[in-house]
Amino acid sequence: NNYFKIAVLPGDGIGPEIISESIKILDVIAEVFQYTFKFDYGLIGAEAIFKTGNPLPDETLKICKESSAVLFGAIGDPVFDNNPEAKVRPEQGLLKLRKELGLFANIRPLKTYPSLIDKSPLKREIIEGADIQIFRELVSGIYFGEKFTDPEGNYAYDVCKYSREDIIPIAHMAFQEAQKRKKKLTLIDKANVLDTSRLWRKICQEIAPQYPDVQLDYMFVDNAAMQLILNPKQFDVILTENMFGDIISDEASVIGGSIGLLPSASVGEKNALFEPIHGSYPQAKGKGIANPVASILSVAMMLDHLSLHPAADKLRQSVEHAIENKYVTVDLNTKQYYSTSEVGSFIADYI
Amino acid sequence: NNYFKIAVLPGDGIGPEIISESIKILDVIAEVFQYTFKFDYGLIGAEAIFKTGNPLPDETLKICKESSAVLFGAIGDPVFDNNPEAKVRPEQGLLKLRKELGLFANIRPLKTYPSLIDKSPLKREIIEGADIQIFRELVSGIYFGEKFTDPEGNYAYDVCKYSREDIIPIAHMAFQEAQKRKKKLTLIDKANVLDTSRLWRKICQEIAPQYPDVQLDYMFVDNAAMQLILNPKQFDVILTENMFGDIISDEASVIGGSIGLLPSASVGEKNALFEPIHGSYPQAKGKGIANPVASILSVAMMLDHLSLHPAADKLRQSVEHAIENKYVTVDLNTKQYYSTSEVGSFIADYI
Numbered sequence A, B: 001n002n003y004f005k006i007a008v009l010p011g012d013g014i015g016p017e018i019i020s021e022s023i024k025i026l027d028v029i030a031e032v033f034q035y036t037f038k039f040d041y042g043l044i045g046a047e048a049i050f051k052t053g054n055p056l057p058d059e060t061l062k063i064c065k066e067s068s069a070v071l072f073g074a075i076g077d078p079v080f081d082n083n084p085e086a087k088v089r090p091e092q093g094l095l096k097l098r099k100e101l102g103l104f105a106n107i108r109p110l111k112t113y114p115s116l117i118d119k120s121p122l123k124r125e126i127i128e129g130a131d132i133q134i135f136r137e138l139v140s141g142i143y144f145g146e147k148f149t150d151p152e153g154n155y156a157y158d159v160c161k162y163s164r165e166d167i168i169p170i171a172h173m174a175f176q177e178a179q180k181r182k183k184k185l186t187l188i189d190k191a192n193v194l195d196t197s198r199l200w201r202k203i204c205q206e207i208a209p210q211y212p213d214v215q216l217d218y219m220f221v222d223n224a225a226m227q228l229i230l231n232p233k234q235f236d237v238i239l240t241e242n243m244f245g246d247i248i249s250d251e252a253s254v255i256g257g258s259i260g261l262l263p264s265a266s267v268g269e270k271n272a273l274f275e276p277i278h279g280s281y282p283q284a285k286g287k288g289i290a291n292p293v294a295s296i297l298s299v300a301m302m303l304d305h306l307s308l309h310p311a312a313d314k315l316r317q318s319v320e321h322a323i324e325n326k327y328v329t330v331d332l333n334t335k336q337y338y339s340t341s342e343v344g345s346f347i348a349d350y351i
């Protein structure tokens, strides 16, 4: 099968700019590897609210459901962030999309690039050789539990709920990934306080005997937030619930030197979505300074997902080539830098 | 008033060892400054469960309520952590104590010690001069909301609830502290997802006009977890809810070079409790390697709270003297180091 329908959702802020570099790359890959990609664009986020009043229009959801993969840019707009009363918010679009597509696992690989190691706020000896894969549960927990604010605005609550079925599939995925790697799995939770965390521990303990070659460890999230910085090399595969995963994986991005480099895949049984881990970075919008690499590496994860491994490998090599040759945006080198589109073209040309 | 009743709760793991250094210090301070401290010891945590079946015996609570201040060691035991079915757990003792004493604000000052700056995993230029004060809400949120696990163990939930009254007092405290410092307050939340976070934003926005000289910023917790490492100097006073505060403040401890140095105060309207931010560190128990400085600096915060400022200042100077003269435990210098009690005695002698 060489024909793929790709849903493309540029979203807000720098989303459209980085996505257009990813499309540039996919066009070249189509040519070189003789694949056909059909791109279906959809509205999402603040952009969609401004145009349709709905952060996830039905049309967008339909496009995504019919696609082989979703390529997602970024979401979020300060207009909504600073207005606690806003009824409709851009993020609802992404959350609903994750839920509707059943994207239960968000996977974030973290590695250091030798030529960028000195960009990290962490010392070289702390991060050199660190290689972590984070599995964050993405469609349950406090993100999707019941929420309530009383009409007078005197109190509010958010419910964090997990059931056995929410945990089992992602736990198996993480154990299987650990088997392919250094065979170490760390469950990050707060089992000394939360009932939901104790359920996570219990289920992981139940599953563990099926993976006798994997060492299962537990770490409290407060300690983990510290250990990730003190000694990131102690981690191999990390498994955690939605909210802790949100915090821990953004924190862990400092290990790689720049959040502008980090891709992620969100996968479910039928669908998959690929997005950079950075946000919509509204201050940079339209300036041509956004780093397109995180989105381009998300394309590489997408190609792997579509079993187009040679193209994925070639793309990753091309990105490394660009970075080693200092063909990077201003966030990575303030002395000599290139625009978003120059970096995209350099990578495309190399392919 | 020169007479103070101090409730002393050594707790678990290294708790008793570090607390006995703090008592050594308080004995010297009593002599030098002509104060009288009456120490009332109480059981708490795993220790209390083993001896009484209750992680917070009534007697302990009574001692604390009648005290001018509570000096707390550490809590937690791996026997309970790895057993998701345990009905009684050590941490319940500390949580109940916080709630019963109404200790709504946990205050954690973070500074770098010039002579220890190179101990941090972060680069010198990132942390040099960083000076942050964290205010963590301590008696509400997901820690104290309704919790439930169904008898078959198929699902569980934890409710994060906040009401106006939970937020207002600590928000004022944080604004007032910002006024005394660099006049910058950052509220850390997840207002793009959580109703409770939007309540925090709304109330802080309401209060802000009473502190026109303070600049109020908002930051999402995922971004904050990253920014604390990328550029900790951008922060002055941080305000956040219970769970985020737990994570963020342990993470931020890496800025100071060692978690073994960091004290905290938990204050309410009537009572106050002082504890190191580190945990019970069971692997180190009884080995004489635990760093007593975090507990000793918690004593300094306690002395300030009791308005014994000259003693508090003298104590802080003495700690700095010990650190500058490399009179430290093995966590801070693996080549030349002293035992827990040697470090305590050195500081006591200097006073």
Ligand SMILES: CC(C)[C@H](C(=O)O)[C@@H](O)C(=O)O
Pocket (backbone or CB within 6 Å): A075, A076, A091, A094, A246, B192, B193, B222
């Ligand atoms: C935009 C926001 C809702 C989202 C999240 O919190 O999941 C983002 O931070 C992420 O991690 O993908």
Ligand SMILES: CC(C)[C@H](C(=O)O)[C@@H](O)C(=O)O
Pocket (backbone or CB within 6 Å): A192, A193, A222, B075, B076, B091, B094, B246
């Ligand atoms: C021991 C535990 C319950 C506690 C907490 O999570 O509050 C600790 O981590 C702390 O930060 O004081």
